Amino acid sequence: MARHNILLMASLLALVIFISQATATRKSDRPDERCRMQLQRLNLNHCEKHLMQRIQKEDGDVLRMRGINYQEEDLKEKCCNQLSEVNNKECRCNALQEIMENLSDRLGKREMYEMEREVRNLPKRCNIPQSSECDLSFDQY
Numbered sequence: 001m002a003r004h005n006i007l008l009m010a011s012l013l014a015l016v017i018f019i020s021q022a023t024a025t026r027k028s029d030r031p032d033e034r035c036r037m038q039l040q041r042l043n044l045n046h047c048e049k050h051l052m053q054r055i056q057k058e059d060g061d062v063l064r065m066r067g068i069n070y071q072e073e074d075l076k077e078k079c080c081n082q083l084s085e086v087n088n089k090e091c092r093c094n095a096l097q098e099i100m101e102n103l104s105d106r107l108g109k110r111e112m113y114e115m116e117r118e119v120r121n122l123p124k125r126c127n128i129p130q131s132s133e134c135d136l137s138f139d140q141y
Contacts, residue, residue, distance in 0.1 A: 035091035039098060042086070047079035047099050051118050055103075055111050080126035093134035096122065100136055 053072050086092040100119045107115055116136065123130040 035086075035088060035094055038086060038091060039095055042082045042095065044079075044082065044095060044099050044102070046075050046082060047095075047122065048102055050075040050079045051099065051103060051115065051122070052106070054118050055107065055114050076125070079122070080128070083123065083126050084128055089130065089132075089134075092123065092128070092130070093136070096120075096134055097136055 050072070053075065083092060083095065086095055096119050099122075100115065103115050103119075104112065119136065120133065
């Protein structure tokens with residue numbers, strides 16, 4: 001009888017441990033899933049266009065000479081509004097990483113360094129508090 005109780009208690013303990021680990025795993029997966037869904041909802045094109053204008057300064061100078069500077073500010077404002085919707089720092093870093101990867105296909109090697117600098121500075125330019133810098137990585141340069 002005592003042996004039966006010990007086996008029953010050990011089985012119950014194992015079940016409790018299994019359930020707690022499964023719950024902890026599911027909880028840790030939820031933020032990643034929420035972030036992925038949030039990034040799918042956002043239109044990061046505004047940020048990409050804004051950064052392309054900043055990187056390709058000659059085009060920006062031509063736009064300013066023609067009096068179309070408002071487009072650049074409008075893109076920046078839309079970009080900043082979207083980034084500010086992402087209130088999780090890790091998710092915002094994922095968004096910046098995605099922007100950087102999307103832009104990399106359109107840039108030459110020299111522009112890549114400028115792009116990385118611009119992407120890293122984007123939260124500051126948007127007045128978004130960032131407790132620390134994102135660990136952005138780019139493998140192709």
